[in-house]
Amino acid sequence: MEKKIRERCSASRHSQVTAHALAATTLPSNRRTMESNEVEIEDAPPGYRSFVWQYFGFLIKKDKDGNRVTDKTKTVCKLCNAVTPYTTSNTTNMGHHLQRHHKDVKKAPEKTNLPKGQLTMKQALTPTLPLSSPRAKQITRLIGEFIADYMAPFNIVENRKFIQMFKVLEPKFKVPCRGHFSEKVIPEIYNETKQSVKECLKNADCIALTTDGWTSRATQSYITITAQVIDEKWESKSFVLQTRELSESHTGVNIAHVLRNALREWELTRPQTTIACVTDNASNMDIAVRESGLHPHIKCLAHVVNLASKRGLAVSRVARLLGRVRRVTTFFHKSTTATAVLANKQTQLELPRHKLITDVQTRWNSTYEMLARYLEQQAAVSAALSSPEIRRNAREIDTLDNTDISDVEDIVKLLKPLKTATTVVCDEKEPTVSLIMPLKYMIEQSMSPDENDTQTIANMKSAILRDISDRYSGDCNDMLQECTALDPRFRSLSHLNNEQRESVYARIREKAAGPHLPRNQTSDTDERTTRASASTPGAAEQAMVEVETAQGGEPVEGERQMQDVTQPPPPKKTALEDLLGSSYTTLEPVQSSRGIEMEIVAYRNGIPIPLNSSPLEWWKVNAYAYPILAPLAKAYLCIPATSVPSERVFSTAGDIVCAQRSLITPEHVDMLVFLKKNQS
Numbered sequence: 001m002e003k004k005i006r007e008r009c010s011a012s013r014h015s016q017v018t019a020h021a022l023a024a025t026t027l028p029s030n031r032r033t034m035e036s037n038e039v040e041i042e043d044a045p046p047g048y049r050s051f052v053w054q055y056f057g058f059l060i061k062k063d064k065d066g067n068r069v070t071d072k073t074k075t076v077c078k079l080c081n082a083v084t085p086y087t088t089s090n091t092t093n094m095g096h097h098l099q100r101h102h103k104d105v106k107k108a109p110e111k112t113n114l115p116k117g118q119l120t121m122k123q124a125l126t127p128t129l130p131l132s133s134p135r136a137k138q139i140t141r142l143i144g145e146f147i148a149d150y151m152a153p154f155n156i157v158e159n160r161k162f163i164q165m166f167k168v169l170e171p172k173f174k175v176p177c178r179g180h181f182s183e184k185v186i187p188e189i190y191n192e193t194k195q196s197v198k199e200c201l202k203n204a205d206c207i208a209l210t211t212d213g214w215t216s217r218a219t220q221s222y223i224t225i226t227a228q229v230i231d232e233k234w235e236s237k238s239f240v241l242q243t244r245e246l247s248e249s250h251t252g253v254n255i256a257h258v259l260r261n262a263l264r265e266w267e268l269t270r271p272q273t274t275i276a277c278v279t280d281n282a283s284n285m286d287i288a289v290r291e292s293g294l295h296p297h298i299k300c301l302a303h304v305v306n307l308a309s310k311r312g313l314a315v316s317r318v319a320r321l322l323g324r325v326r327r328v329t330t331f332f333h334k335s336t337t338a339t340a341v342l343a344n345k346q347t348q349l350e351l352p353r354h355k356l357i358t359d360v361q362t363r364w365n366s367t368y369e370m371l372a373r374y375l376e377q378q379a380a381v382s383a384a385l386s387s388p389e390i391r392r393n394a395r396e397i398d399t400l401d402n403t404d405i406s407d408v409e410d411i412v413k414l415l416k417p418l419k420t421a422t423t424v425v426c427d428e429k430e431p432t433v434s435l436i437m438p439l440k441y442m443i444e445q446s447m448s449p450d451e452n453d454t455q456t457i458a459n460m461k462s463a464i465l466r467d468i469s470d471r472y473s474g475d476c477n478d479m480l481q482e483c484t485a486l487d488p489r490f491r492s493l494s495h496l497n498n499e500q501r502e503s504v505y506a507r508i509r510e511k512a513a514g515p516h517l518p519r520n521q522t523s524d525t526d527e528r529t530t531r532a533s534a535s536t537p538g539a540a541e542q543a544m545v546e547v548e549t550a551q552g553g554e555p556v557e558g559e560r561q562m563q564d565v566t567q568p569p570p571p572k573k574t575a576l577e578d579l580l581g582s583s584y585t586t587l588e589p590v591q592s593s594r595g596i597e598m599e600i601v602a603y604r605n606g607i608p609i610p611l612n613s614s615p616l617e618w619w620k621v622n623a624y625a626y627p628i629l630a631p632l633a634k635a636y637l638c639i640p641a642t643s644v645p646s647e648r649v650f651s652t653a654g655d656i657v658c659a660q661r662s663l664i665t666p667e668h669v670d671m672l673v674f675l676k677k678n679q680s
Contacts, residue, residue, distance in 0.1 A: 059076050157176065203231060206638035209275060274295045302644060312414075365422060411460070
């Protein structure tokens with residue numbers, strides 16, 4: 001029985017054709033036939049799709065050592081044992097042989113000319129959904145969007161459970177390979193999204209850029225550029241434009257080359273306009289922004305606070321205290337026994353079950369959090385270090401005495417305004433540049449000397465104050481004060497004296513009357529504003545009434561009422577206005593010196609809005625009352641206070657360039673980061 005089974009298995013692997021079975025077949029006279037009584041033939045591989053391979057195979061011979069070898073230079077007819085020469089991918093000879101000597105065999109199916117999009121009967125009944133069908137295209141695109149949004153690796157489409165899931169959800173759909181997604185689907189989605197972003201940038205009234213550099217897990221250096229825009233509806237939007245590899249040295253000239261290429265690629269350059277750029281305080285960024293023609297250059301407030309805080313933490317007494325606290329937190333992180341004892345002591349003392357924090361050198365906020373957490377858990381830490389279970393392993397670890405604890409409490413109290421300022425600019429939905437000067441003033445006030453300060457705190461205050469006082473000086477200071485003045489939350493400029501306030505509004509008056517604005521105010525924007533003020537019934541008159549009221553010393557009540565009323569959008573131009581509007585006008589130009597003065601007086605006498613209100617929402621409602629100041633306010637408030645939008649890309653990119661796919665190409669990194677941040 002076993003012998004018969006082996007014989008059957010051998011017959012299934014190779015076709016056995018005997019001379020006796022083929023005796024009735026007429027052999028062609030011009031073909032060589034096999035003289036042996038039995039011919040062993042190997043079937044063609046599954047990838048050979050021509051119908052002739054149903055009747056032909058390759059001859060199996062034996063070499064000198066008796067090993068079986070397949071001869072792929074000749075094919076053997078399974079019907080008559082005729083030998084035919086064979087060259088790769090050429091089945092013509094075999095097809096002619098079947099036509100001449102085996103006319104009864106099944107021929108190749110005839111091709112039919114069907115209308116475009118119509119399926120054959122076989123295709124209609126096939127269980128596989130064609131990739132070109134609308135349903136398959138929709139599913140494929142959604143998988144691509146899922147990969148981009150979830151930051152999943154491309155090989156997820158080859159995961160066994162992923163394929164099994166789609167067999168249940170859509171049995172007819174066959175998931176394409178990962179190459180199809182990486183080389184076709186993702187680039188298509190990227191190009192479509194890129195065109196949409198370009199359209200938004202083209203229609204935006206104001207644009208500001210942020211940029212920063214970072215290094216991936218694969219030790220590849222990248223430069224990320226983001227754009228902050230305000231459209232005609234006074235809505236702020238943020239886009240990640242690109243994340244490009246920079247393999248050269250990070251000099252200012254090389255970074256400037258990247259910035260100039262980005263301006264051209266995204267079509268951001270416009271005549272008689274400038275684009276603000278926000279970066280960190282590195283010297284190479286100074287050179288890059290200047291060389292690329294971007295202006296003004298704003299230094300990131302979060303980075304400024306970080307540098308000032310580090311100066312304060314570098315005071316010798318503070319540095320020693322940090323070292324001692326750091327040794328304690330590191331000990332508990334490395335010892336499982338100590339961690340268990342600490343958790344037990346926290347329960348006994350009814351303290352929160354919080355773990356100790358060890359700071360990161362590049363993030364001063366983590367140092368503040370480490371000290372604050374240590375103070376919270378100080379009793380549990382002292383009790384745990386005194387317990388016999390860990391005392392012998394913690395001989396070099398000592399708790400802080402009362403003087404040390406008092407200093408740590410003072411340090412945390414001193415750093416709290418800096419922590420709050422950083423949180424405000426990083427968490428605020430619209431962290432406009434108008435926040436910089438009020439927050440800087442608050443920090444300077446909190447760092448002013450006090451006779452009750454200890455020597456440690458006095459030294460910290462002096463170091464922080466020296467560092468932050470030199471920031472944002474000269475022309476940058478003037479521009480930032482103007483930004484603050486045009487934020488309705490801070491229009492009183494309470495952090496300045498009377499002479500400084502008058503100087504700020506005098507500069508605003510001059511810029512509002514001049515032809516050049518800091519960014520983005522093209523003739524289209526001015527035209528929209530002028531047309532809106534002229535065509536809105538009573539808008540100009542309402543502004544003048546408010547000014548006269550303000551000059552009388554009374555609050556501008558009309559302005560507060562406008563906060564709750566949404567103004568109608570400006571009407572479209574008529575055909576006659578479009579043709580002759582530039583030559584004929586019946587209105588006095590709004591940008592007259594009298595109109596500017598009246599608007600500024602009305603604005604200054606208005607009531608500041610609450611700090612938790614949105615300045616953009618306020619301007620959206622009140623722009624028609626201030627048609628001259630509104631474009632200038634929009635240009636200023638578009639600029640972010642920090643380069644946090646670029647830095648947030650780093651964590652996203654870190655999830656994309658992870659250990660599981662550290663070999664991902666820079667092109668795919670750019671696409672995936674772009675889609676993750678910009679897909680709606």
